[in-house]
Amino acid sequence: MSIMADSQKINLAARLFIVFCYGYCLSCLSAYFWPSLPCPQILRYSIATLCILLLFNQNICLRWSCVRRKWFFTSTLLFTIGLLCGALQVASVGYSYLSWQLPSSKIQQDVTLTGQVISSQCDFQQRKLGEIDGEVSRFFHRYVVGNFVLDDLIAEKQWKLSVSESTSLHCFQPGDTIEALVRIKPSYATANPVGFSGQRFYASKGIVATGYIKRRDTEPLEGTWGHRTRISRFLDDLDLSENAIFQALLLGNRQYLTPEHWSVLQKTGTSHVFSISGMHLGIVAMGIGLLCGVFLVLFRFLRFPIVESSLSKTNIFIVVVLTSGAYAWLSGLGIPVIRAWCLLLIAVMLAFARATWRPHQIGVVMLGFCITMNPLSVLDSSLYLSVIAVFLVWLLYWRFALRRFNWLISLVILQLALSVMIVPITLLWFGTFSVYSIIANLVVVPLVTLFLPLGLFVFLTFYWLRETALSGLFSDAMSLLNWGVTHVMTFLQYLSDVEGNSFSIATFTPPLLSLIAFLVVIVLMPNLRRWWVALPLLAPFAAIDLPSAPTNWYIHVLDVGQGTAVVVNRGSQAILVDTGPSYNQNPVIANIIPTLFDRLNINKMDYVIVSHDDLDHSGGSDFLREWFDSHHYTSRWISPVNGCEQGREIQWNGLTIRFLWPLPQNRDNDNASSCVVHISDGNHSVLFPGDIGKTSEYAILTRKVNVRANVMLSAHHGSSTSSTNIWVKRVAPDAVIHTQGYENRWQFPHQNVVETFQQNDVKQYLMSESGYIRVSFKPQSYSIETLRNDLLPRWYLRALAPRHLSLGDLKK
Known part of the structure; x- marks a missing residue:
């Protein structure tokens, strides 16, 4: 009886925590639309008042039976506290970001920059600009630098600096130490109602200043290379014909992809496959889990009790989490990958606790965790794309009850449905859509699912054993993988060259949002024969070509x-x-x-x-x-x-x-x-x-x-x-x-x-x-x-x- 009561208390506490998370996430996400930041002092007083009311009001007691009777009042109070905590979190970080000031003596002046490269956009296609300082051509690189120092000004760790350069020297890689003479100014950008919002991007990444490198006299020093850079340089030395694809998929180095690559990927709707995201981390986690399962069956068959006991379910979960975390680091710790890893970590923790949570509950806790790690990520479009992707997968999995099908059939149905549902979202973000993207994704996604775990295993093993007698074997294996990737890219090139491969639509956000709402309602309706009741949602989409009144x-x-x-x-x-x-x-x-x-x-x-x-x-x-x-x-x-x-x-x-x-x-x-x-x-x-x-x-x-x-x-x-x-x-x-x-x-x-x-x-x-x-x-x-x-x-x-x-x- 006591165990049951404790279980009920834990479940009730979990429900209350999820209610708090809903308020917290909703408040944080609303910061995208705030005209100004709220006063943190007022928010703190409000939170303290509500907490006191929750703990000491005579209508609230700490006995769980009382909490159940007062569920509506308690949950409303916690939801409101969550709203205020979310607003306080974003407001505090927002004020800190806006208050960071670059001294006037350093604006548009020559200063010495020292820091660590967080991310880099390397241009490997030299542009002909005529004779410049004795050079016929130049590279254009861009870096985001953290832990930076400007002369004697030491910046706080959470803030970053964005600098570009036109140079004949090699590009810095993430993890490298950079030292250069730069000219910088506060992070600022043009502001238009359409197109890329530079200021929102800078705020979402914590970039407080931008500028350009005037001079750096040396190449990146090998002694300052990070481990990822060493691994990337080793992959370069293999001289594979599809090195750019290997760099993008295995190490997350998309800068190796040329404009020709991006043109093919965009025309075939497969850009997301070659940009490391939560999908890739899920593939790696699934591969590691299957590999551990195979070893477990093998050792049971061979009757190795010591090894078998070490491959318990708990240990397999730990191995999967740690290995996935290593892949997240190897791929550059991109924000979408970190979010996916957090989701995996929460799922494993719930499995250990033997708790049964619904998908939306896991999702809101994961979202709250990601926002807490980086509150300004609520301004980043990638956060919303990740949320939409997870929501669509869950929605389709629930609506079509994919658990009753064979796993292969379930994956095919899921891929087809996602390809249809993603059409308005692709149009909303990019303005174009590839006609053959469904075919391309049905072919490429399964191949990448096989290639990614296998490619990582072969390449990393080759890297570790590069000076042993087995290096030749792994070199041949890499050549074989390169042959396969070449044929995949040839297939995508063929699809991209087909006449009428892509189309664009002259529309704007409200009509496309109406189309998305229509598709979601259709999926949610249990009786698809009554789909016509959702037709009013298409009214804005049907009116997209109506011109404005000519009076004004x-x-x-x-x-x-x-x-x-x-x-x-x-x-x-x-x-x-x-x-x-x-x-x-x-x-x-x-x-x-x-x-x-x-x-x-x-x-x-x-x-x-x-x-x-x-x-x-x-x-x-x-x-x-x-x-x-x-x-x-x-x-x-x-x-x-x-x-x-x-x-x-x-x-x-x-x-x-x-x-x-x-x-x-x-x-x-x-x-x-x-x-x-x-x-x-x-x-x-x-x-x-x-x-x-x-x-x-x-x-x-x-x-x-x-x-x-x-x-x-x-x-x-x-x-x-x-x-x-x-x-x-x-x-x-x-x-x-x-x-x-x-x-x-x-x-x-x-x-x-x-x-x-x-x-x-x-x-x-x-x-x-x-x-x-x-x-x-x-x-x-x-x-x-x-x-x-x-x-x-x-x-x-x-x-x-x-x-x-x-x-x-x-x-x-």
Whole structure:
């Protein structure tokens, strides 16, 4: 009787703990949407108050019978405490992250960096850049460095630094010690409503500063290599034709994969197979478990009682956990792998305790454990992908009762169902989907399941016995595995080359979320003959191609760093003014324009106006020409030497586009000859002056051209060579937008320009501070919204003002 009572107490305590975990996880995950961080002091007082209420209130007692009677009240109280604890956890770490300050004396200055490489993105394809310091070509590498020291500044262990380099030297590997001369600045990035969010990524990884390496005189020293680096270099020395695939699958070194590799993997939908995740750790754990089971049966047959007793169920569990942990370390301790290992550890602990928990209970405890280890991981997309993957596997396993089938049939059903369910998620994250991914995954996943444990065993044994007489045998075994991998990659290459292999869809998050909800409901419904009751969920998905109302028109000033790119749209038609900068041959708008057009339902780009030929205004032109051709856009390109001349007007979609500069017959394509564009609907207007200087401003004004506008971009990003007082008075704007990058070396906008606009009572917006800006024009009014303050206020998208200006300068 006593044992039963103790068991009931343990089960009840476990249920209460799970209720707490639900509140804790829900609160932590909600931090993704917080506009600001809550006050930790208030949270601590609230938690203390609820704990006191839980322990000492006369309606609560510590007897388990009383807890059962007061279950609703007790569980609600614990759920609320969990909510507050989760908020306190994220808020404390968030404040610590935001409060880390890089001293002004070290921002954009030469400092000595010493630290340990946590992760690296190595470019093994040299890019031809012409003659640079005597070198014809360079590698582009990027590192995340932990335990770093900047001169005499020692950073706390939880914070990291991201640096890049252009060099002819070899790449550092995780575990190596790095020492270099660098230039750094606080971690900051552009902010747009679509595309990659650099600031969120930095916060999720604990990266507090970014920069680039100016000089390192030596290669990574062999004495500073970590064990993983030594193993990786040994694999390199084997000179296998598919070394990149071996590095990715066995050691988690994805940087060896070339753009050609990624193209094939993305077109066949198999990228996830070659990126180490929880699936791979599960395969290794399953392989070790099966191997131990085989040994157990063998020793029982041979009647070795001593060995048989050492291979008990408990010891097998311990071996599986330890071996899986070793593989997690070998693969680089990636966050998805650590999560999977934690899940395995919790499952083993429950098995030892002989506790029976449901899958959702194990899942929420595992999620809470992972978040506690790294609270900022709630900002990382990989966390949600991992949760979705585990949820789908559990959902399909439960819905189709796969336990009643043969294990092979169960795996086939699970793979087919996952391939269908993953379609909207793939479209949501990547915008494209591979038609042949189901076939590719049905072939590749089983092969990788066989290859991974076998490949690890052969390779690691070869590494340990490399100086023995058996090395030749294992060398032949590696060659045989390489032969098999070559044939698999040939098969994937064939699928990727098939015409019409992939498709993309012009949509955005709500419709795809509705499609995901529809598929989940269909799976959950016990009677599939009544699937039609879920059809209302598809309404947003069915309306994805409906254009916006053409009454209003919009100016979308994209945050492209130091440069200009503006989309003007009305309904489904658009104009692009300037194409933004390009860095290392990568145009910034390549990750913005396609997704933005999908979200705005733009299907026609009528004009592309490039104000002049400087790279910060024309850097994306080549990309756009190729992208327009592939999407069958017919656009007219206008520049100072092609169609842009003073006096020309274009009627477009109810708007009047006037070109104010340069003069007819112009042959120059520089700053002074920038194409100056004025767009008006009769009530409101916008002015785009390009990079014209004072001389061009005076020339326009002397010709008595109407330049008045409600909103304008500052000429030349706010340079002191532009925006004269008379120019600002004639334009008489209500607001001006300075399209400049954070900590740009020219210190745009200049102090004199800021003061000129202040004297004329013009509200000023800095792109580096505001992020993306949307100006909405209605028939009788207009509004200006910024991403960081209005459209997407998030605590991790904090605004940083330029050091050469104060926020007060812009608000006076």
